[in-house]
Structure formats: C-alpha cells, structure tokens
Amino acid sequence: MYPDTESNQSIGFAGLASHEKNTIECVQRIYPHRLSSVRDIAEPHAASIIFADPQTSEGQAALLRSDVYVIAIQDRRQPMEQGADDVLYRPLRPRAVLDSLNRVEQRPSAALTPKLVSESGELHQILRNVIADDSNRQPIVLSEQGQPWLVVDPARDRIRGHLEHLNEERLLTRDRHVFNRVTPEEASRILESEQEAPLYRTMWKLAYELGGRARLFGNDHTALIKFERWPNFSETRVAGKFLRAVSLIRHNSFTVSDARMKTGLSEPALLVLLNGSWLTGELCLDSETERGASKVPSKPGGVNSSVLARIRSRLSGA
C-alpha cells in the first residue's frame, strides 16, 4: 500500500540491528533536503514506512501488515522477500536508504508501467554516466545481440553479470553498447545467478588493469581536468602520492601533462588515478565542473612552498 505523500510520514524499524537503525537515522537526519517528504522516526505501530528484517519475528509481523509500506533488509544470499514493497541488501548504504525512501512515492506508477528506456553508447562512457548521475539511480542492463550480460546498479553499489567479459578490450573498443534502464526488481531478476562485485571497487580494478594504456576521459591533450569530489578512499588502497595529487588537481585544473609535472607521478600511475576517478565520476573535464556552493579554504598567511617542503621532510624523517 502507498502512504499519502502529502502528509508527514514516519519511519519505523522491525528487527533491525542497532548499526542498521543508525544508518537509517543518519540518512533521515543528514538528508532532509533530499528526502521528497519529511519523515520522522516512530514506534513501528505508528509508522507508515517500516524497515524490516524478514529473518526476525518482528520483521515477519511487519511484512504481514497491509497498512504500511515495508522495506525488507536482507542478505544477498536470501531469496528476494516477496511480501515486501522494496528490498535493500546488506551492508546498508546511506545512498541506498535514501533512494528507497524516495522510491516510496514513485513506486505505484513505476510498478504499473515499467519503463524501459533504451539507449546506446561506448561502454566506459555509459558506466561513468550511470555512476555519476546523482539524479537517476535506476539500474541499467547492458545487452549484446539481445542477450543481457551486465547489470549496473548504482543505488546499491553493485555490478552483476559476466564480469570476466568486462575487460580492457571491451572498455576501449569504440563499439556502441545497448542498455536499458529498469526497475530494481527487474534488475535483480536478470542475471540473478551470475557473479557479483561492488561497483566502485570493480571500476578501480579496471583502472589498475588499464594502467597507462588509455585515457578514458578523452584524447584531447589540451583538455583541462579537475577533481569534482574526493575519491572514496575507503574503496581503494591509495599511496600517499595519490593523496597529494588529488589535493592539487582539486583546486586547480590541469592538462594531463601539467598534472604530471606538478604531482611528480609517473604517467601510468597518474592515469590509473585519473581513469579510476573518471569512471567513478569524481574527475571531470573542467568544462563540465560546476562552480558550486562549496566552501574553498583560503591560503594561510606566511605559507610558501619552502615551508611546506620542510614540514614534509621533517615529518617523514622524524
């Protein structure tokens, strides 16, 4: 059943672990501006949306109710919970929770008319657009000669399918790949039994495999590049040199060869960083970066490159 979208809806929990409740509460607290209607936390009996663990008796009870919208939280190994209005997989990610809450309203129309938007493009471009597009977290299914071979689900940070086919060669060929946007339920059904991996980690793995052999972000040597966001370092093991390079390329836009000079990275290492960040949407061509509302620090008085070099050498030697 679909709660009245005009009214103030409340969220309840049934059988969740405390860290999972924390994740959901923190989404509700830090994203009020991105939730399409205001939502409070309430006791399960007073809630209109319930996050439930079907493995618990409270969760089962919630799933039997027809007066609430139930979002099941489950492990990927478990079969998809049929009685639920939506399903989220562990580990819970804030982004996925946010999307599921915003799906509460879209759900009725989406369920009646599953819209399959078919488009095509180069593989690396498709991947990047899907990952970087914050306004549309719907999964896509890539097909070849009518056969689906890959599901990319940015909301759940998952990639599924014949992952061994997702390689350098395929990434770089100029072939156009056809893809469809599908509902999350549809995505779970397609290629259900195939290999699965975290999306961001897979993109970084590809970047490492590519090494210095390509520039995914375009072949224009005069193009200016810049980091739009900090890469998610928890997904990658980065060396200190990467940290330094990102700080530099976040504040100033560079051509690749300037970036090499300023960062002191070898070309292959720099390209791993740039390709990986480009695939995951953190690196942009300067022409596309938004000069947004973010606060930019100002240079502290008296700081110059000599002082910074001395601090660095004292720290590493001390």
Add this chain to the structure above:
Amino acid sequence: MEYKILITGTMGAGKTTAIQQVSDSPAVLTDVHNTRQDESAKPTTTAAFDFGELDLGEGDCLRIYGTPGQERFSFMWPILARGAIGIIYLVDATRESPIDDLDSFIKAFGESSGTIPSVVGLNKCNDESSYLAPAIQDYLDSKGLQWPVLLTDVRERSEVLELFEILISLNEALVMEQA
C-alpha cells in the same frame, strides 16, 4: 615563524596518540586521571592542550595542538584556529552518533572551519561501522565542505602521516593557485 596544525575530536578519539606519532619532543603530556568515566571509560584524559613541536629550521617551527576532549574549553578553539594551516578532525567510529560528534566540532570552530584546509580521519572503524565513511562524505557535501575522509588507525604512524600529507598538499594547492 610559527605554523600550527590542530587535531580535534571527542574524548578518546585518538588525538594524543596521533600527536605522539609525529612530534620531536615527547608531547607535553597533560593527561590526568579521567573523572568523566561516563563519557569514556579510559583511565586518562587530556586536561589542557596536547602539544607537539617540530623544528623546521630557518627559525620556523610547526606546532601541533590537540584540543582537550572535555568540551568546556571549546570557546577557545576559534582563537586557537586563527592562522592554522590545517585541522584534522578525528571521528571515533565506536561512539553512539559519530556524525553528530563531527557536526558539533565543526560548529565549535565556527567560521574558521570553512576557511582552513581540513581532513577527517575515521578512527576505530570496523566492518559494522564502515558505512560511516560514505555517510560522513555525504554529510560534508551537504555542508558544502569538500574535505577528504580517510579510514585511519592513529596507532599507525604511517596513517597519521597520511593525514598530515593531505593538509600539506591542500596548502600546496592554495600556494599554487595564488602563483
């Protein structure tokens, strides 16, 4: 000339541990018996400032200050932060609501929080709390603060150095921008 870097975070976040990893002189330890066992069960806590110093030669030095964990001193922080070349926010992933903690520390620094190069170190993190890294990043985005978030264990010297390296690089970028 004197340069300074601040390390802040809740009681037990690891400030003293981090400072000890990088300073020349054994940090001026101001730890005393912890009478606030309700906030943190650790035996000692830092009563005034932790303080570390690095001689940079040519008459320059880098001072590293840890804010005291007990929040009654927080009115001093904006003054302490004036002119700082960086702030390290240590977040203790084992606390009840780490994002609220970070929020209150950012607020305590007031205006200066947006103008000083900063980095967040997420400390004491395990699989259960790993959701916090992206959640903190999203929280910072919502505040318009483009700071990096690193998973750290400040008991490891190399990981403390990574936090400092980010601050140095952020400063380098600002120097470069001005040139």
